[in-house]
Amino acid sequence: MKNIKEMISNLNNELVAIRQKLHSEPELSWEEYETTNYVATYLDELGIPYRRTVPTGIIAELEGGKPGKMVALRADMDALSVYEIREDIPYRSKTEGKMHACGHDAHTAMLLIAAKTLSEVKDDIEGTVRFIFQPAEEVASGAKAMVEQGVMRDVDNVFGIHIWSQIDTGKVQCNKGPAFASADIFKVTFKGRGGHAAMPHDAIDAVMIASTFALNVQTVVSRTVNPLRPAVLTIGKMEVGTRFNVIAEDAILEGTVRCFDKEVRLHIEEQIRHYANQVALMYGGTAEVVYEYGTQAVNNDIESASLVERLTVDHFGPDAYHIDDPTMGGEDFSFYLDEAPGCFALVGSGNTEKDTRWAHHNGHFNIDEDGLRIGAELYVQYALNWLSENK
Template identity: 65%
Template sequence: MENSTTHNAAGIVNAAIKQAIAAYAEELTDIRRKLHSEPELSWEEYETTAFVCRYLDALGIPYRRTEPTGVIAEIVGGLPGRTVALRADMDALPVEELDRELAYVSKETGKMHACGHDAHTSMLLVAAKALIGVQAELPGTVRLVFQPAEEAAAGAKEMVRQGAMDGVDNVFGMHIWSQMPTHKVACAPGPSFASADLFTVTFKGRGGHGAMPQDCIDAAIVASSFVMNVQSIVSRTVAPKQSAVLTVGKMIVGTRFNVIAENAVIEGTVRCFDAQVRDHIQRELGHYAQQVASIYGAEAKLDYVRGTQAVINEEQSALRAQRVAAAAFGADVLYDEEPTMGGEDFSFYLDAVPGSFALVGSGNPDKDTQWAHHHGRFNIDEDALATGAELYAQYAWAYLNE
């Protein structure tokens, strides 16, 4: 009888959360459009932070601001229990919005929410509003983390430093995903997002007149040789069953058509899922740079900056997210999305506590929302907002009731 009563009570709360999200659907869209039209770059999210605080004030949810931007809030349930954290990022990108016909087009030249963080913030705010409605029944605490500077791969690490995961038992986050159909949810155990690192290789040769190459060490030749050879690090020194990407995205070399270049600077990125592969590629980059330089008598210097860690979903947390999504929206909502080589600094939360990171589909060609993230025409199918908001709230409720 007790189990039946408990199950019925949980079902009532599940229904209450679903009804609340449905009731707030128009408000949810309005919030997202407001945030979309007022984008702020990493570490500049002052107005977004202020808006979040005003919204939380209206709900009576206590919070503290983090420095320089960001908010950590808590909904303390009426019953004792554990603490689960829900995270939403807030920053936009230095990208020009190309669809100028949108009613909510970016008001800031050269800035737009080209990745969906406006949606994440909106969904978490409305999820908080739904959870306030069942606060008395919550057995524990829901911490709300509104994070700056995800695009700079630094915000999550700073939020952790400022106490975002202190006392937290589990953490859950999500990302709107234009490569998946609207409403679909993916959250598989194991790798989800790759580590994302930046490298810079500087070659120094000996410049001179273009008519006298015998007196020079041509940095353009050295750099070109490096770019042509460096791909073999992945293709010939990493096991085929391991995933890795090494991309050279920028090369700066030369000053004039008839001057042999003395210096060359190459910038690129490394993405992978395995920590040992990451270490190996970093070592090999230095080795390749030195060896290529030595062939031509040049000098080489490698600067390697580690960005985000790989996002590895803890198994129990990922399976919980799947159960919650299936219970809330039906079993056919689950989607098998391959891990992406994109980076996500949610990884720093997972270094602190167990958790998982879900993808919520928002791609709909009929609404022109299938564009890639970071593209100037990126947009979302706003029907996905309610899916994300409910997933946030239902995950917190499910975790605290286990």
Template identity: 90%
Template structure:
């Protein structure tokens, strides 16, 4: 492990340069063609075999000099439709309206350097390391597509990292059990009967239906879900009405549901449908509900997460392991954990002096690049230790 630290330290300037290049050239979900080409060329230069997935993405594999099991390391690659506000960084996005506002550029850079480091000690590896460079995490469809294209075939354990601006640089968090919530999307369309604002008794007001639903559906969580089971129901978008003196005939609401328990998830969906139907009926209208299951909850394997906790203490300091509650954010890494045991860790990049505590998906988002080396090293440490102990 000391050897690994030395190698990654020597590669740090290259690690930062890769991240900055990727940051300046963001590509949206399922459009990561140039990023895929860059990763492919980098792996090819190292001599690590890989294959492309469709339409974007890379699966590579490094077979060690000794027989053993297979561990997979995953990094996502896609950017967001976010305008980068900061003007003070030389590697600012070259495309207005597209930005690596969540740190996926860092994940890809860290995994490439991890691959390079492991390649240097290939003959000492007891087993196989698979590298998954995944597209489309931000739309929650990339991991599922990678699994369908064989990413988990023959894999015994999987590990992923997310850079995290709300944790101090150098800290590592890996919850045992629930880590990220499931993330679903719902749309409710209410149908009333339009009319003139002066004669409301001749119409069925979709504004009233939608407003009543928006207020009352919050009691699904507040009054029908066990308070010991975390859950969030948020309506983030409402479209209703066309003109100040026209009673609206249609209303569309869109929202998200986040929780950790499958039964709670199913219950909330049922209740949303029930509330929509009953409230629409109360006013004489109708309701149509479309509920889409997105990412599953990320439930870390306890043994795998315990390994991360041990590695953090042994290699980054006794106080490096950060303990905090799970997040209600979603992560499609869950689809890998449906296939094999593993875990998903957070690596801190928050530094007030460097102005890197902005929330993810914010136009000011940036990372403390001192955290890159921690992530790259953790990828390597996890792979080597898991393989040697299993």
């Protein structure tokens, strides 16, 4: 284990090259065919057996030289429908309108180098390491599909990493307990009765219904949810009306709900339906609500997260462990935690001098590649230590 840091340091140029290649060739959710092929070819060269999942993704397995349990390491692979604004980087996306704007290119690169490192010390591994190269995290369906295809079968513990631009390079965060919120989507369709703008008394104005709902639905959180149980309700899209002198007949609103508590999640859904129906009734219209459950909350196993804290301090220094609040962002890593204990860590890549503090999903997004080594080593150290300590 003492040689792991040196081994990964020696592979740093390869690590950066893999990340930059993947960055320049982004593929959207469920379209990661070439990325999957690249990962497969790399694993072939390492002699690590794997199987492909449908339609994209890979599950690989490295059996150690000593018997033991199984730990899984996960990286996601998909990109976003984001236009890359920066033109000052040689590895800029080759496909306009598609971009690795969330760091999944880095995750895949780090896990490949971790697999290479672990394959070189496999005789010392006390158990089995499973590598999960997951598609479609950005649409919150990849992890669930892989679970359905058996990715968590026989897994005793699971660990994942997300590169994080809001944390300084060199830092690691791994909350004990809640880390990421559940992320749901709702759509409300109001129907009024269209008419001439000059004769509002003959119509039912969908603009009024939608506006009243948009203003008042915020009180679901501020007045019906315990303030000690955090939640966010955001309406991000509203479509209403067709012309300046036509009273709108239809209005469509779309939004998202984020929270950490299952009871709060159910309550907010119920209240959205109640508010929509009551507001529509007040104006004489009707409402239809479609509520879709997305990712669940990521609640890190305390023992697993404590291992990450200890490894961070031991291998990267006492100041490397970063403590902060959970994020209201969503992560489908939660579906793995339904099957086995584990945790999800954030590895910092924010560096003002290198202009890498842009928000995830922004067209300027980039990472400080000095953080890649930390992520790769953390994957390796977590697998080795968890297996050796849980015989």
